[in-house]
Structures are given as structure tokens and as C-alpha cells.
Amino acid sequence: MKQTHLFSKTVKDVPKEETSINAQLLIKAGFIDKLQAGVYSFLPLGHRVHERIKNVIREEMNAVGGQEIYMPALHPKKNWTVTGRWDEATEVMFQFVGRGDKEMGLGWTHEEIVTPLAKKFVHSYKDLPRAVYQIQDKFRNEPRAKSGLLRGREFSMKDMYSFHISAKDLENFYDEVLEAYHRIFKRMGLEALLVEASGGAFSKYSHEFQVLTENGEDLVYVCKDCGRHQNKEIVEDDNCPDCGTKRSAKKAIEVGNIFKLKNRFSEAFKFKAVDKNGQEQDIQMGCYGIGPSRIMGTIVEIMHDDNGMIWPKEVTPYQVHLLALATEDEQVKDKANRVYKNLKEAGVEVFFDDREKVSPGEKFADSDLIGLPLQILVGKKTATSSQVEVKSRDGKNLDFTDADNLTEEEGLAEAIHKYYQN
RNA sequence: CGGGCUGUAGCGCAGUGGUAGCGCGCAUCGUUCGGGACGAUGAGGUCGUGGGUUCAAAUCCCGCCAGCCCGACCA
Numbered sequence: 001m002k003q004t005h006l007f008s009k010t011v012k013d014v015p016k017e018e019t020s021i022n023a024q025l026l027i028k029a030g031f032i033d034k035l036q037a038g039v040y041s042f043l044p045l046g047h048r049v050h051e052r053i054k055n056v057i058r059e060e061m062n063a064v065g066g067q068e069i070y071m072p073a074l075h076p077k078k079n080w081t082v083t084g085r086w087d088e089a090t091e092v093m094f095q096f097v098g099r100g101d102k103e104m105g106l107g108w109t110h111e112e113i114v115t116p117l118a119k120k121f122v123h124s125y126k127d128l129p130r131a132v133y134q135i136q137d138k139f140r141n142e143p144r145a146k147s148g149l150l151r152g153r154e155f156s157m158k159d160m161y162s163f164h165i166s167a168k169d170l171e172n173f174y175d176e177v178l179e180a181y182h183r184i185f186k187r188m189g190l191e192a193l194l195v196e197a198s199g200g201a202f203s204k205y206s207h208e209f210q211v212l213t214e215n216g217e218d219l220v221y222v223c224k225d226c227g228r229h230q231n232k233e234i235v236e237d238d239n240c241p242d243c244g245t246k247r248s249a250k251k252a253i254e255v256g257n258i259f260k261l262k263n264r265f266s267e268a269f270k271f272k273a274v275d276k277n278g279q280e281q282d283i284q285m286g287c288y289g290i291g292p293s294r295i296m297g298t299i300v301e302i303m304h305d306d307n308g309m310i311w312p313k314e315v316t317p318y319q320v321h322l323l324a325l326a327t328e329d330e331q332v333k334d335k336a337n338r339v340y341k342n343l344k345e346a347g348v349e350v351f352f353d354d355r356e357k358v359s360p361g362e363k364f365a366d367s368d369l370i371g372l373p374l375q376i377l378v379g380k381k382t383a384t385s386s387q388v389e390v391k392s393r394d395g396k397n398l399d400f401t402d403a404d405n406l407t408e409e410e411g412l413a414e415a416i417h418k419y420y421q422n
Numbered sequence: 423c424g425g426g427c428u429g430u431a432g433c434g435c436a437g438u439g440g441u442a443g444c445g446c447g448c449a450u451c452g453u454u455c456g457g458g459a460c461g462a463u464g465a466g467g468u469c470g471u472g473g474g475u476u477c478a479a480a481u482c483c484c485g486c487c488a489g490c491c492c493g494a495c496c497a
Contacts, residue, residue, distance in 0.1 A: 009447090011432090011433055011434090011445080011446085012433080012434080012446060012458075013433055013434040013435090013436080013445095013446070013447095014433080014434085015489085016428095016432080016434080016435090017427090017428070017489065017490035017491080017492085018488090018490075019490075019491070032488095036488085036489085037488085037489065037490085041434085085497095087461085089497085091495085091496095092496080092497070108497070111497095138497095140496085140497080142495085142496070143423070143425095143494080143495050143496075144493095144494090144495075144496090146490085146491085151496080158460095194426080199497090206497095217496085218496095238424080257491095259497090287497095289497085305495060323456095325454055325456060326456080327455085328455065328457090357454090357455085357457090358455090358458095359454080359455060359457085359458070359459055360455065360456045360457065361455090361456080361457040361458050361459080362457085362458045362459090363456090363457085363458090364456075364457045364458080365457065365458045366458080368457090377456080379455095379456055380455090380456080381456075389456095
């Protein structure tokens, strides 16, 4: 992708009222644009990151047997009256009247949709277990949207729902998803703690995945001795219930949440299946949420420095940022174009700053702001040789920069591919 | 929903009663070119919105809308 063709641009100043780091950096770099409080457009670079995050989640959900579907966001009132949550959810749910006085609402969660859906196909223990998930925008009428992508009124969510013939089977699957969640966050460079929390409107208890950061809005009691962490909402005293250690409250961002719904929704929708003995059983359900857009904001909160963002390899919008530094020099220009072409042909995802009459300083500043893991510099220094200069955004040394055979033609693409495989 | 602050050019801001400014960005030309270069010229605004006061309102008063922060809330 040539930077001269990119839809968005970086800006030098962001509104001073945007105080959260993720909003500031993502807006400044042209990754997102705010339409209204808690509602954002994802621009090409931001969209690519968002999609990569979703793809990591997809891979891990598919790996535990989840099947991707896509449900409507526009819900009829009738499904919600079954569980009584139409009236309970007036605060959080956007509700309105459509044509013919029909009452409808926008989906803020999908138990009321997926349960009757599954009921159409599941009648016997032989049809179980099943897990379906979707990645879709959720709508929540938050009293106060804030902190950029961290708390929005429209935001992306992966929500998976699982169906089981027994509580035991639910337990097993729940544990598998829990492990899958750990893998997801690890792949994206986030250290997420497993935290016990209340079940809110869904069940008595749940597990949250929390990333510790000062900019978080949750408070987690962290036990450094035995690792039993609990959300403040269920904590009665500072001491760990397991080992008795005095725990400290730390701010955190909730990036995932999983619940055992048990028979709460299957009972409401009269969703049963016969077991091996021919006896009808309430279906046991679990639900598993994770917010890609919130994760994007969290990654920026955690991984940045004074100059800008630093994307982890798994979710970077492009693999390398190629900078043509002295475009008035025809040799430099030709060489940069060649490197771009060669890398692209070798399957490297290249973002190419081909802007002319833009000073090197501005290119460096923009490149650091955008934060791709690798920067390749083509300037007068190396114009007459076939060598290129490679820098890592995080400042760590690259073991391949010294390789003698690392030229624009040979070795470079290979080294980049290798870098991304680690 | 309570408290505080804010709304003026694409973005950031100044302008407290006399008819609209600065910086960035943008356009054209020239110079510059390894950590956000410089000069010249130019385009761009019903000052959030509705009403009121006044000879005169971006500026004063009232209502409304929108945004940010703190709190409450947060499946």
C-alpha cells in the first residue's frame, strides 16, 4: 500500500478533550474517526488491525469446535418478553417502535436469539454438544461512553454460545474455552489475568479476563501468591480466600468474559433434548464474550511510547513500513520503488511511504506514530549499494540487520518472513 | 442521572459589545532533504442551535443540542 494513496492521514493535533491514550493515538494516526460519543469509524489501517484481531479469535474459536454464524442485530420484542428481559433491559437496550407499531430493539447480547435458533436443530443428546459464535456489532445505551474504544455504545463483540446435555459437559467445554481465551490474549501480546466476577444478569458467577493498566476502569484484587484474582464487585475483604495473603486492588480493562448460563435460557424457551435414557433434559448453556474493538484500544494502552503505537506482530496492519527518505534523489526513489515491488512479490505486506517533498523527520515521526513492527529505510546513505537499513519499532536489536547478504534483492523478504514466524 | 468544563476554517486554538484572527493542514511556485524544513502567493468560516437584550452580539441573558472529564451505572 502506497501512503500517497491511503484514505486517511496522520494529524499533528488531536482534540484536547480526548484524554485517553488509545483515542489520542488512534485518531492522530488516522486509524479511527469518531462519529459520536462511543461510536467510531474504522479507517483502512484501523480496519486491518480490527480484522486481524477478529481472525485470531476466529482461529481459536474454530479450534475448540465453534461454528461461525451471523445473527440479526435488529430484534423483535417478542423474543425478549420470553425471558422478561425486555423490561429489565430498558436502560441498556436501544428500544424503539417500527412500522405498524411493532416494538423492536438493537442487540446488546444474543441469548434471546440464539436459544430459540438452536432449539430448531437440537432435539437429542446426539445433536450435542454444539457451539456457535458470531462477530458482530453490539449496541448498548451506555450512560457514559468514554475512553475511546474502551467503552462504546456500538462496539464489536465475538459472542459464542454453547449447548450441552449435562452440566458436566458444560464444565468441560467451559474449561476448554477458558484455555482458548488465554491463547488469544497471549497471541496478541496481552497478559490477561483470569478473574472471578459476578454473573450480572446472566448467572451467579463468571470469569473475566483482565489486563492490568492504570487506565482501566475495573478494580481487580490481585493475589500474587496463589493467583486467585477477584473483581472488586465480589470481594468482601482484602485477604485472599485461598491463601490469606493481603491482596492489592489494581486497575484493569476487562477484555473477555465467560459465563455458565446453565438452564436459565433453555428453561425460558422450553429448550430440551432427550438423553440416552430417553428422558428430557434442560439444555445446559454457556456464553463466551470477547470484544475485538476494546482489545484494539487495550493494545494501544499497553503498547506505545512517547512517539506512538507499537503493534504486536499478530495484529499489525502491515508487516513493514518502507520509507523513501530523499525522494529528490532519483537513485533513492528508484531503489525504494524496487524494494517495494520485490517485497510485495515475495508476499510481504508493505506500507510504503512514497510521499515526495516530505522531510525525513516527518516520515520518521509518522512511521513511529503508526507503529508497524519493522521500518525499512531507503536513503542516500545506502543509495548506491544494494543494502537496506532495517529498524524495529520497539528499539530492540534485530539479529538480521548485520547479515551480509541482506540486500534489497536477496535475504530481506526471507528475513522478514522469519521475523514474523517467531 | 448529579457535578465541572467546552463548542469560532479540515484539525488545534485566540478573540468579553463595534462586524473574523493565529498555527497546522490544503493549493501553486521556488529553495530544502537522515528525526515533524523555509520563503512567496492563494483558497477556506451563516462563530453549535433557537430566542431575547442592544443602534450594534462570537462576545451579555434564557432555552435546547452536542462533546470531554469526575461520580453514579456498567450484561
